[in-house]
Amino acid sequence: MRQEDQAAEWAAGSRHSSRLDGHGSIARPEPPRPGPALTGRIALLPEAIGPSLASGDIIARGDSSPCAALEEVQLWSQTCGPRSSVMWSNPMLEFDIHECFPTVCVTLGNVKPSVRNLIRRCGAAWPVLCLMQPVPPTWNQYMKSSAMRYCAKAATLSPGGSCANITVRHRRQRKRRHAKPRVARNHRLSRPNLSILKNTLVSRIDNQGGSSTHKYSMPVILNEEQAAQLPAPQRTRPLYSPEEAGVIFVLGGPGAGKGTQCANMVRDYGFKHLSAGDLLREEQERKGSEFGDMIKEYIREGKIVPMEVTIQLLENAIVAAKKVEGKRQFLIDGFPRKQDQAVKFEEVVVPSRFTLFFDCPEEELERRLLDRGKSSGRADDNIESIKKRFKTFVETSMPVVDAFEEQGKVEKIKAIAAPEVVYKEVKARLDKRGIKPE
Ligand SMILES: Nc1ncnc2c1ncn2[C@@H]1O[C@H](COP(=O)(O)OP(=O)(O)OP(=O)(O)O)[C@@H](O)[C@H]1O
Numbered sequence: 001m002r003q004e005d006q007a008a009e010w011a012a013g014s015r016h017s018s019r020l021d022g023h024g025s026i027a028r029p030e031p032p033r034p035g036p037a038l039t040g041r042i043a044l045l046p047e048a049i050g051p052s053l054a055s056g057d058i059i060a061r062g063d064s065s066p067c068a069a070l071e072e073v074q075l076w077s078q079t080c081g082p083r084s085s086v087m088w089s090n091p092m093l094e095f096d097i098h099e100c101f102p103t104v105c106v107t108l109g110n111v112k113p114s115v116r117n118l119i120r121r122c123g124a125a126w127p128v129l130c131l132m133q134p135v136p137p138t139w140n141q142y143m144k145s146s147a148m149r150y151c152a153k154a155a156t157l158s159p160g161g162s163c164a165n166i167t168v169r170h171r172r173q174r175k176r177r178h179a180k181p182r183v184a185r186n187h188r189l190s191r192p193n194l195s196i197l198k199n200t201l202v203s204r205i206d207n208q209g210g211s212s213t214h215k216y217s218m219p220v221i222l223n224e225e226q227a228a229q230l231p232a233p234q235r236t237r238p239l240y241s242p243e244e245a246g247v248i249f250v251l252g253g254p255g256a257g258k259g260t261q262c263a264n265m266v267r268d269y270g271f272k273h274l275s276a277g278d279l280l281r282e283e284q285e286r287k288g289s290e291f292g293d294m295i296k297e298y299i300r301e302g303k304i305v306p307m308e309v310t311i312q313l314l315e316n317a318i319v320a321a322k323k324v325e326g327k328r329q330f331l332i333d334g335f336p337r338k339q340d341q342a343v344k345f346e347e348v349v350v351p352s353r354f355t356l357f358f359d360c361p362e363e364e365l366e367r368r369l370l371d372r373g374k375s376s377g378r379a380d381d382n383i384e385s386i387k388k389r390f391k392t393f394v395e396t397s398m399p400v401v402d403a404f405e406e407q408g409k410v411e412k413i414k415a416i417a418a419p420e421v422v423y424k425e426v427k428a429r430l431d432k433r434g435i436k437p438e
């Protein structure tokens, strides 16, 4: 159903006949009424967040990209004042937006399951605002909707806290059919402004070592059904045991031959091969991905994509390979490339068995990558990106190998010889670790 139709139905009061009210029970929503551009009603907010919200607060929506979200937040706050409740479905960026617009975290009840799982896994410490009402997904659509009628109803739920309803209405009648509403004309953001916002965001993520969840635990996202079952589940241990999913990390410098050797092991041992780089490239290409632009930028710069994205992609792939192909042994190639990735993955997905590390001098790696670059079509197989990737490898990824080595979990293999010679050594190490073909 188109958003405009949803809005119209909502206006007619025919949809969503039940909602969570302030006490967690079911109540009928109020129909939207004409009124001031934006009104707010807040009741029984938990102490922690109550003071930060006030009547008239805005719920904006981060839709598909950081830019779009910031544009909207910015636009709304210019329009209606600086205080904003930010609704944002991208956990990685929640902190950044939150910092700019310090109010409460709000998110969509119908946020994609992958993001929902990701956030749920990150912790339940924050109160959650869960929007129960369809809202126009983008500012553009909002602008297009014929009646410009916007209504959102949210319930706040936090473990141990009280519940609250927030109703935000925005109704604006267009005078002429195609007339642009004044609010938008006056406050539309210019492109340069957008790029500044984007750069700020990216540098903030960088400054935090690519992750915001260390500093702040993330909210639980609940949809209507889940909201009824508080407290929401939190993952306190890994999804799988090593017996359920045997994971071998495959690490080495760019071009060390990880992919080449993984292909051999898949053929002879029946592993499921998951390359973090491939998964990221796939996600980058996926139509509608909210992370596509960011991944592209990180790969070109040879930087490590924030772990939330990579871990979620890997988890999804492991779960699917187990379900669909019945796989139990996994080669995870090119991951973890940063210590936080290693720790988090083992905490929430599965502890690794050990790491195969392919050791090769930089001159040889460079020669291989430039050679591969003639036909690979990869945006990072050029000398500029290669140099950056080497730097990242030495500074960020080698400490991961060192940490695993201290735990006696590394098989280091010299990878300068021909592929078949290297593979003999690989087989010997797998044998030593008791890995048998499936
Ligand atoms: N032992 C080897 N000797 C010479 N060339 C090799 C060897 N192993 C792999 N290569 C070649 O080097 C290039 C890089 O190999 P591969 O793609 O397996 O590396 P990788 O470690 O997976 O790289 P990346 O981390 O960039 O994905 C390929 O063109 C491959 O054919």
Ligand SMILES: Nc1ccn([C@@H]2O[C@H](COP(=O)(O)O)[C@@H](O)[C@H]2O)c(=O)n1
Binding pocket: 254, 276, 277, 278, 280, 298, 299, 300, 301, 302, 303, 304, 305, 306, 310, 333, 334, 335, 336, 337, 380, 389
């Ligand atoms: N754990 C990872 C793995 C990869 N990346 C990014 O992808 C680029 C390509 O990776 P390859 O393994 O295919 O060489 C890499 O340079 C990183 O930008 C990542 O961020 N995290």
